[in-house]
Amino acid sequence: xxxxxxxxxxxxxxxxxxxxxxxxxxxxxxxxxxxxxxxxxxxxxxxxxxxxxxxxxxxxxxxxxxxxxxxxxxxxxxxxxxxxxxxxxxxxxxxxxxxxxxxxxxxxxxxxxxxxxxxxxxxxxxxxxxxxxxxxxxxxxxxxxxxxxxxxxxxxxxxxxxxxxxxxxxxxxxxxxxxxxxxxxxxxxxxxxxxxxxxxxxxxxxxxxxxxxxxxxxxxxxxxxxxxxxxxxxxxxxxxxxxxxxxxxxxxxxxxxxxxxxxxxxxxxxxxxxxx
Amino acid sequence: xxxxxxxxxxxxxxxxxxxxxxxxxxxxxxxxxxxxxxxxxxxxxxxxxxxxxxxxxxxxxxxxxxxxxxxxxxxxxxxxxxxxxxxxxxxxxxxxxxxxxxxxxxxxxxxxxxxxxxxxxxxxxxxxxxxxxxxxxxxxxxxxxxxxxxxxxxxxxxxxxxxxxxxxxxxxxxxxxxxxxxxxxxxxxxxxxxxxxxxxxxxxxxxxxxxxxxxxxxxxxxxxxxxxxxxxxxxxxxxxxxxxxxxxxxxxxxxxxxxxxxxxxxxxxxxxxxxx
Numbered sequence: 001x002x003x004x005x006x007x008x009x010x011x012x013x014x015x016x017x018x019x020x021x022x023x024x025x026x027x028x029x030x031x032x033x034x035x036x037x038x039x040x041x042x043x044x045x046x047x048x049x050x051x052x053x054x055x056x057x058x059x060x061x062x063x064x065x066x067x068x069x070x071x072x073x074x075x076x077x078x079x080x081x082x083x084x085x086x087x088x089x090x091x092x093x094x095x096x097x098x099x100x101x102x103x104x105x106x107x108x109x110x111x112x113x114x115x116x117x118x119x120x121x122x123x124x125x126x127x128x129x130x131x132x133x134x135x136x137x138x139x140x141x142x143x144x145x146x147x148x149x150x151x152x153x154x155x156x157x158x159x160x161x162x163x164x165x166x167x168x169x170x171x172x173x174x175x176x177x178x179x180x181x182x183x184x185x186x187x188x189x190x191x192x193x194x195x196x197x198x199x200x201x202x203x204x205x206x207x208x209x210x211x212x213x214x215x216x217x218x219x220x221x222x223x224x225x226x227x228x229x230x231x232x233x234x235x236x237x238x239x240x241x242x243x244x245x246x247x248x249x250x251x252x253x254x255x256x257x258x259x260x261x262x263x264x265x266x267x268x269x270x271x272x273x274x275x276x
Numbered sequence: 277x278x279x280x281x282x283x284x285x286x287x288x289x290x291x292x293x294x295x296x297x298x299x300x301x302x303x304x305x306x307x308x309x310x311x312x313x314x315x316x317x318x319x320x321x322x323x324x325x326x327x328x329x330x331x332x333x334x335x336x337x338x339x340x341x342x343x344x345x346x347x348x349x350x351x352x353x354x355x356x357x358x359x360x361x362x363x364x365x366x367x368x369x370x371x372x373x374x375x376x377x378x379x380x381x382x383x384x385x386x387x388x389x390x391x392x393x394x395x396x397x398x399x400x401x402x403x404x405x406x407x408x409x410x411x412x413x414x415x416x417x418x419x420x421x422x423x424x425x426x427x428x429x430x431x432x433x434x435x436x437x438x439x440x441x442x443x444x445x446x447x448x449x450x451x452x453x454x455x456x457x458x459x460x461x462x463x464x465x466x467x468x469x470x471x472x473x474x475x476x477x478x479x480x481x482x483x484x485x486x487x488x489x490x491x492x493x494x495x496x497x498x499x500x501x502x503x504x505x506x507x508x509x510x511x512x513x514x515x516x517x518x519x520x521x522x523x524x525x526x527x528x529x530x531x532x533x534x535x536x537x538x539x540x541x542x543x544x545x546x547x548x549x550x551x552x
């Protein structure tokens with residue numbers, strides 16, 4: 001059976017990324033009834049812009065079926081117009097904002113400029129610096145400045161250190177270095193000397209040898225590096241070293257970079273900042 | 277005047293990243309009344325876990341003031357308990373899901389596993405491949421496989437190519453190469469030969485010379501590279517080249533990586549995928 005296609009508009013006066021992320025979560029609960037064709041409408045700030053979108057929405061509503069609209073628009077003049085289109089209008093913040101206004105007995109005030117997406121803010125600058133730091137300290141390539149890192153990920157080659165480091169930098173503005181554990185370290189039975197002073201910042205990533213062998217084989221098929229024997233050896237030795245050195249670690253095998261990152265924050269007790 | 281501090285819990289059976297992003301947007305509208313101290317509670321799946329959190333919420337409610345709770349929990353048994361805590365409970369999806377159920381006349385179904393955060397999905401694998409591709413093709417360092425790129429960013433050194441590339445890869449699973457425009461290119465008055473065949477994928481980033489000089493000075497103070505004269509020359513030449521070659525471009529000077537990325541998607545007409 002082919003499911004009907006429903007058109008979905010994400011409309012925002014900014015990038016619309018929050019609307020899209022939120023909308024995808026909501027729509028995933030309706031995938032047994034529909035397929036969804038998405039339309040992104042960012043940076044909508046004027047009446048002519050919204051009137052153009054409404055024309056397209058109303059046309060789809062008439063010729064096909066009413067589109068779904070996820071909106072983070074705040075300008076009253078514009079919201080008023082889109083609310084009266086023939087689409088199904090969802091203002092994603094309103095319900096929560098209203099509840100909070102009632103519970104706290106204060107009025108909300110559309111605020112711009114405090115998010116970490118705001119280019120002029122300290123939070124934004126910290127994020128970009130964190131991304132640059134993290135790139136410069138990928139795969140142990142640059143050892144200066146490790147004392148400025150917030151976290152140092154360690155693990156065998158291809159255990160997921162790099163994408164996790166970048167996610168932590170981009171999402172949480174953390175300076176994350178990552179450092180490979182290699183056969184020479186296992187032979188010496190010690191952490192690489194360079195990172196020994198930073199034990200309290202270390203976090204290990206491990207991975208199931210079968211999965212590691214698969215991943216390595218994509219890069220270097222039929223190599224010793226990708227062989228299941230080599231992967232078994234390296235993973236066992238890396239986990240032994242992490243245990244011996246009493247370093248927190250987790251297995252990345254079945255976890256997304258979001259899940260791995262969230263667990264790292266939890267285990268290292270890196271809390272969100274107070275805002276305001 | 278010091279604003280009172282309000283505690284905020286982000287509670288989820290997953291990473292809680294959607295709850296946190298959404299919550300930050302909502303809370304930013306109340307920053308003229310409160311400061312917010314955030315507490316992250318991811319991976320909450322059992323009754324004892326939620327009972328522990330409720331004890332802490334109720335204690336804060338009694339000794340200080342009722343915390344705000346942003347929840348994406350779905351298990352009824354658990355939601356029922358937290359709904360009856362002494363906190364201000366905000367179920368961020370419910371209002372929209374209810375409206376959609378009514379408008380579409382269907383029942384929702386909590387669905388897991390279709391998001392691009394899901395490690396087993398094709399979408400997730402594509403994202404990780406995109407991140408790896410993007411890293412390998414940062415700063416023109418690897419020219420093989422450019423034909424597989426979705427976008428190739430070009431611009432002078434430090435115009436914002438790298439963080440934008442990584443954001444596009446991580447958020448939209450795009451394979452983004454980036455390529456510097458250097459004085460030799462300006463002397464020849466041509467795009468680098470390597471990227472000439474991929475003209476339709478090229479997108480330019482420029483930047484105001486003053487800002488460029490600031491950014492370069494952080495890396496190499498008092499260098500010719502960071503001098504305002506050099507920055508003016510490179511920016512003028514790069515923009516001339518982009519115009520001459522008829523390549524779309526924008527100025528990154530006052531834009532976040534989210535804003536730059538959204539505009540690139542818009543201009544290159546890279547639409548979201550249909551889901552389901």
